[in-house]
Amino acid sequence: MATVAFYVSAAAMIAFALLLIVLPLLRGGPRRETSRGLFSTALAIVVLLPGTAIGLYAHLGTPAAFNGPIPRVAETASPTNASVRQWIVAAHRYDKEQQPRDARDAYESVLAIDAGNTEAMVGWVEADMTQHADFAIEAPARRMLERAIALEPDNQRALWLLGIGEFQQKNYAAASATWKHLQALLGDGSALTQPVARQIALADAKAGTTAPPSTN
Secondary structure, three states, X not given: OOOHHHHHHHHHHHHHHHHHHHHHHHHHHXXXXXXXXXXXXXXXXXXXXXXXXXXXXXXXXXXXXXXXXXXXXXXXXXXXXXXXXXXXXXXXXXXXXXXXXXXXXHHHHHHXXXXXXXXXXXXXXXXXXXXXXXXXXXXXXXXXXXXXXXXXOOOHHHHHHHHHHHHHOOOHHHHHHHHHHHHHHHOOOOOOHHHHHHHHHHHHHHHOOOXXXXXX
């Protein structure tokens, strides 16, 4: 089952896309002599984007879709490993119980013990997003994602979230590039390939590098 943090991220993407793209087009409408095709594109985005985003997260929000099952910390006699495992288990429980503030604190405890734990870094970012009214990925979270990717360049969850952060900052070309890296990791047979491609097309359209996707 997808965690609440992933569905919150999906809602954030919908809100940002509608705010940045659809509303200006709809407000313009015929009064600004917006072309019929452009106006139709706006209406299509209103209808299709929510379903696309939720459908994407139905896959992306599961551990199986992102880098396989959540790894279990090895059971050893090491006090450090035991402490990390305890905090990871606690963080996952808080995620399931929709207590993001406690989850974030638990991930911070993991990082205090194991500063290079990329699972805790990404989990912290997901929990931190819900602490902001606009679900923003702010500077500390962005730095944490960049660090996670530096340690683990193919971390799919980190790449997805970093792309969201770039999109929120209107760095559309950077968002597209990040998601294209993710797209390459998914492979041609992945069910996520087309949904991610649509997000890339959206970012490219905003960046002005391609025409908006066809609504036909």
